[in-house]
Amino acid sequence: MNSEEEVAEFVKNGHRQYLPHVTIDPVIFGYHNQQLRILLLKWKGQNGWGLPGGFIQRREPLSQAAHRILQERTGLGNLFLQQFHVFGDSPYRLQERSAHEFRENYGIAVDDDNWLFERTLSIGYFALVDYSKVSVTTDFFTEDYQWQDVNDIPTLLFDHNEAVAKALTTLRLQIYHQPIGFNLLPEKFTLPEMHTLYETILGKVLDQRNFAKKLVSLGLITKLAEQRAIGPHRSPYLYQFNKETYEEALKQGIVHTY
Amino acid sequence: MNSEEEVAEFVKNGHRQYLPHVTIDPVIFGYHNQQLRILLLKWKGQNGWGLPGGFIQRREPLSQAAHRILQERTGLGNLFLQQFHVFGDSPYRLQERSAHEFRENYGIAVDDDNWLFERTLSIGYFALVDYSKVSVTTDFFTEDYQWQDVNDIPTLLFDHNEAVAKALTTLRLQIYHQPIGFNLLPEKFTLPEMHTLYETILGKVLDQRNFAKKLVSLGLITKLAEQRAIGPHRSPYLYQFNKETYEEALKQGIVHTY
DNA sequence: ACAAAAGTGTTGTCTTTACACCCATGG
């Protein structure tokens, strides 16, 4: 949705195509330079940053809508994507929004009772993506994007700080029970990369040897013959994660402490 | 909502009071006679059983709506209640509903484009209640209720079997990490009761001595001076659960295996 | 040769599991 005509049509008739009162607002996690980051968009006119978001089409399955919204924004399909909470309690989620503000921000004519401004609940999804594969698309409503370290999130628009905080808590809890960290790395990775990733996510130091032992003993990773050159240092081996064991572990739940 | 006038008003103007497109459908777990049971309602006209449900008021916080719906149905406030999933994928959740059927079932005049029949997403909550304290209220749409063993759930209306299955999976997983079983028992309980409860929920045998040791070592229960008379057998001691430790454990997450 | 990062085993401690007999109660 980029041209002003498309947007005007969306504003006027979007309620025929989309379900009002509900949005999907994904928290997209990526990992880069030893930082866990989330994708933020700069909303035009609002002069502030927030999460991506989108509506559900009238006849579209919910999870398909979530995937579509992520696909449109990151170019990626088939990624790790999971519902984590419905937000409908904060003051922002109780109000109608202001049509007046919208007119000012985007210069588009709109009635006060337009569907866009009714109260919406937000279905929070979080996604784990391979940072290096993402190419972000902006649209009419968003003029810029950035990947922001989760330890350094500014005040966001709407109730999005709450969503980010909850997504992060969920991720940290879940990573103790399911080996989902893999989704943040490329297909081939080194043990030290994985190790640092987990330390970054959990925000604490993990014993190098015990960490490796655990992953190997769980059968989650397979050592490859290849090594990676990393400058004037010993070359680490590359690993792949083991899809079958992973699927099993996802279902069963693991108890690990790393 | 009991009289036909109230219902007619709800059908006609409910969309002014309630958010369309979203319902809350709670799975209410109780424990009785060594069975884990859920509360099912018989929907009038539909000739089948389903979960309770309700709409969210336009300006009502989401979690408050969930509590209100449970309060209306069970008479209980302040119970353990937790979001677990939003359902919006199954064929039933993609369709509009049939106004024709509604007219036949309830004998109430309604237009085909009435708000009630648009596609709705269902926000699944599950509740853990003290069975002995519940008094169920039926209304115009529901003519009967029953507590049904979770191992013996019939085919339910709509997509409610899916919701029950997911609620049960969530409960079983969660009970490994948070000591939520307490919510299903009265304030004072015996160790054997707790033990059987956990065996029932998890569907497997748990070592009697190890189970007790674990609960005590976690500091979750406190032995009382009282005992309970249980017929021609040794009288078991009563226990209380320890609210502070419990709250802490809820937040932190526990790893226990029982 | 040096600096920087990777790789690799062992031991003590704690947690978990497996297991059986005596005790209390009411009829």
Add this chain to the structure above:
DNA sequence: CCATGGGTGTAAAGACAACACTTTTGT
């Protein structure tokens, strides 16, 4: 006094935590 269920401890096995030196690489 008998039938039924409640209460209680110990030992072996397994999991976890703590810990440091050698190897590899590029410059």
